[in-house]
Amino acid sequence: MLERPSPNREPRPDGAAIDILVLHYTGMRTVEEALVRMCDPASKVSAHYCIDETGTITRLVPEDQCAWHAGQSWWRGYQNVNARSIGIELANPGHEFGYMPFPAIQMTALILLSSAVTRRHNIPRRNVVGHSDIAPSRKQDPGELFDWKRLAAAGIGLWPRSTNEGDVEDVHMMMETYGYQVHEEGAIAAFQRHYRPGRIDGVPDEETAQLLAGLLEIAD
Incomplete structure (x- = not known):
């Protein structure tokens, strides 16, 4: 795992449980562009982790601090999702720059990281969500090409019973x-x-x- 500390962080509120995992795509042409932006104080955005197309994981913000990834959002009555979540960005051009399937090696890295995060914080499976689930009027990521069913088969998130x-x-x-x-x-x-x-x-x-x-x- 690589380290690239971002200044875009803040302490979690006292007593805030970490019980949500939010998955994103970067929506930028390259992973380097995304990492630069998430480390730029002027952007006021970040995530705890970023996974590139080769499966390399970069940590930007420690899990015990808030990263600024969710924005205006809502999930199960919680409005300040940043305060109680871990955010993982997946390098992908997104809908604006040529949306494409997520490589198998990237998904494998995500499963390994997400498994560790959800176990560490005892995150309920229903609280593994996409950015679009918590901010549907603003966001589409990680999008329709993301393999949620594969994640659920690995014990991360849920997939509907027939x-x-x-x-x-x-x-x-x-x-x-x-x-x-x-x-x-x-x-x-x-x-x-x-x-x-x-x-x-x-x-x-x-x-x-x-x-x-x-x-x-x-x-x-």
């Missing part, structure tokens, strides 16, 4: 129960980007309801 249960009229209620801020624009599309990446239309349809019901059956 079920025929779930009513369309209950979609918003189930989303709120799971953790989303449902009245925020783009919340349903964010859920679909995570759990139904083949069709992201923001429509609360039967399949979306069944996916939510399947998640709630196994949510910790």
Whole structure:
């Protein structure tokens, strides 16, 4: 693991539990551009870790301090997600600069790092989220090409159990129960980007309801 300390950090509030893991993509042309930006005091952004396309991990902020990665966000009633989360950036050009699949070696490194982080802090599996899950009106990352199912198979995050249960009229209620801020624009599309990446239309349809019901059956 490489070390590249970022000044963009602050102490965690007294008593704040670390119980959320947020995954991002850098959304920049190169990983070096992203690292420079996350170490620039003027940018006011950072993350705890960054993983490049070859699987090399760089630590920027110690886990016992806040990194500035979540911004205005919400998850399960928590508005200051930075205060209680670990942020991991994955080098990827993102939707603006030529979004592409995440290399297998990068995903393997992410699984190893995330496994250690979630065990160290006893992070619930339902609290392993993407930036778009906690800020759906602003963010799309890590995006529809990210392999959430593979992560869940490794014990990181959740993947819905197959079920025929779930009513369309209950979609918003189930989303709120799971953790989303449902009245925020783009919340349903964010859920679909995570759990139904083949069709992201923001429509609360039967399949979306069944996916939510399947998640709630196994949510910790």
